[in-house]
Amino acid sequence: MLATVQSGALWGVDALPVQVEVNTGERGELRFVLVGLPDAAVKESMDRVCSALQNSGFKLPHTRTTINLSPGHLRKEGPLYDLPIAAGLLLASGQCRGSCDGFLLAGELSLSGKLLPIRGAVALAIQARRQGLRGVLLPGQSAAEAGLIGGVPIYAADSLREVVQFLEDNGTLQPLPLQTFSPARPESGLDLSDICGQERAKRAAEIAVAGGHNLLLVGCPGVGKSMLAKRVATILPPPSWEELVEIYGIHSAAGLSLDGNWMAGIRPFRSPHHSISRVGLVGGGANPRPGEISLAHNGVLFLDELPEFARGTLESLRQPLDDGHVVISRSVGKVCFPCAFTLLAAMNPCPCGYLGSRSHPCRCSRQQICDYRSRVSGPLLDRIDLHIDVPPVPAALLRSGKRGETSEQVRRRVEAARLRQGKRLREAKVSCNARIPEKFFREFCPLGEAEDQLLRRAMESSALSARAHGKVLRVARTIADLEGAEAIASPHLVEALQYRLLDEI
Numbered sequence: 001m002l003a004t005v006q007s008g009a010l011w012g013v014d015a016l017p018v019q020v021e022v023n024t025g026e027r028g029e030l031r032f033v034l035v036g037l038p039d040a041a042v043k044e045s046m047d048r049v050c051s052a053l054q055n056s057g058f059k060l061p062h063t064r065t066t067i068n069l070s071p072g073h074l075r076k077e078g079p080l081y082d083l084p085i086a087a088g089l090l091l092a093s094g095q096c097r098g099s100c101d102g103f104l105l106a107g108e109l110s111l112s113g114k115l116l117p118i119r120g121a122v123a124l125a126i127q128a129r130r131q132g133l134r135g136v137l138l139p140g141q142s143a144a145e146a147g148l149i150g151g152v153p154i155y156a157a158d159s160l161r162e163v164v165q166f167l168e169d170n171g172t173l174q175p176l177p178l179q180t181f182s183p184a185r186p187e188s189g190l191d192l193s194d195i196c197g198q199e200r201a202k203r204a205a206e207i208a209v210a211g212g213h214n215l216l217l218v219g220c221p222g223v224g225k226s227m228l229a230k231r232v233a234t235i236l237p238p239p240s241w242e243e244l245v246e247i248y249g250i251h252s253a254a255g256l257s258l259d260g261n262w263m264a265g266i267r268p269f270r271s272p273h274h275s276i277s278r279v280g281l282v283g284g285g286a287n288p289r290p291g292e293i294s295l296a297h298n299g300v301l302f303l304d305e306l307p308e309f310a311r312g313t314l315e316s317l318r319q320p321l322d323d324g325h326v327v328i329s330r331s332v333g334k335v336c337f338p339c340a341f342t343l344l345a346a347m348n349p350c351p352c353g354y355l356g357s358r359s360h361p362c363r364c365s366r367q368q369i370c371d372y373r374s375r376v377s378g379p380l381l382d383r384i385d386l387h388i389d390v391p392p393v394p395a396a397l398l399r400s401g402k403r404g405e406t407s408e409q410v411r412r413r414v415e416a417a418r419l420r421q422g423k424r425l426r427e428a429k430v431s432c433n434a435r436i437p438e439k440f441f442r443e444f445c446p447l448g449e450a451e452d453q454l455l456r457r458a459m460e461s462s463a464l465s466a467r468a469h470g471k472v473l474r475v476a477r478t479i480a481d482l483e484g485a486e487a488i489a490s491p492h493l494v495e496a497l498q499y500r501l502l503d504e505i
Contacts, residue, residue: 003091005084006104008127009074010120012288012335013253015127019070022088026064036069039077048109049086056113056160061093077287080118083107098167102134113160115139119255125149145252147179148245192231192407197393198224204388206410209235210417211478212432214343219390221353225346229302233269234407237415243298250297254290268299274308282316288328288335293320296341306347307375321383385471386499417481433478445473451490458497472496
């Protein structure tokens, strides 16, 4: 007897439809034949499925059985096919008298028949909605993730026997309600007011977060670069529902377990070590998976000790910073990963770290300084909107105990600025000023005659590139939004230009 069960295959952060066909009662040697480009994890599924069937009170087929994962040209990976294979065997052997027509099944089976979570549940739910299926049947934890996706019922099961009961009587399980979230803040114990002084660096961080701009902090060791960067997460605005679904889908496809903080509307803040490989940062592999830049989508990617990253790894960021996505090409096809992130980077001014310090003499030669700075290429530096020199904090200020603005105060201004941007940029279909397309400059970043002359003179005197011209306009637009101004004024432009003074680094 032949049985067909709908499932899916992960390809990047998306899912493609897969049919699991099970045919029993064949003549020949008693064995299971699994075809359809399965990987090692899929091939091992037969051992798990057999144990799960027996420990759940079912019998194995006593004839040759062929299991086909269609389409045959698509590589199948992971243990998510355990459940559809087991369901197909029970349907084909007549031990399950129900039907799974119109349902997508996916899940890993333990030897006892218990269902274990899988990665990519969000993508599978989106695929089921695209196919117009009746519902998606997943393990409990995975079903909770898929509950973010509306338009298709999501059912959670804990065991194989519970799945069989559902297929025989659809009333045994109720679809999960659509997941919702309320914006909240992570309980990290960090606050912007912990930092003494560094008002200019804090101002730059506020502008960067408000407009989604990239920020580079340059300063001697111990001046507070990393301390400030870690507190940027406390002033991030909550994501919209659409942004949250994108974040959740990427992390689900990567196999990361998302806790309640993500459901509370927390943007990602990723901080990889400088020893990370290019694949780890950008994504890839035989069956491509998202890298750190995609895991930071709609959030922040913090690269501490920027020149210590491999040159090739840093250069691979250039195209994603411009496009907001990265395309990974393999022999079997191409995968597109979203990566619209805000880059936050920190570095020392020289190898010893004390160039320009009044308390520690720099011992680096001119050639050593040039070699060190050349690790961050000009094209990459040109893609960073704000460059900030972070000076040492005077000892008197450190001992004074004087505290600045709290993260809550700064975040309120950031959220107000993002709200203004959202209304203005609806037509351009972008979420922040950093991603305003060039064709909308005249509409969203108009300049008066005085401001236009100011920008012209600054470009000529500082030899700014065309890309830097666009960066300055976008940053000035964000500064105006933070002040609630409708038009970009000369003070906004002057401040934006001050953040480009490190272009010669």
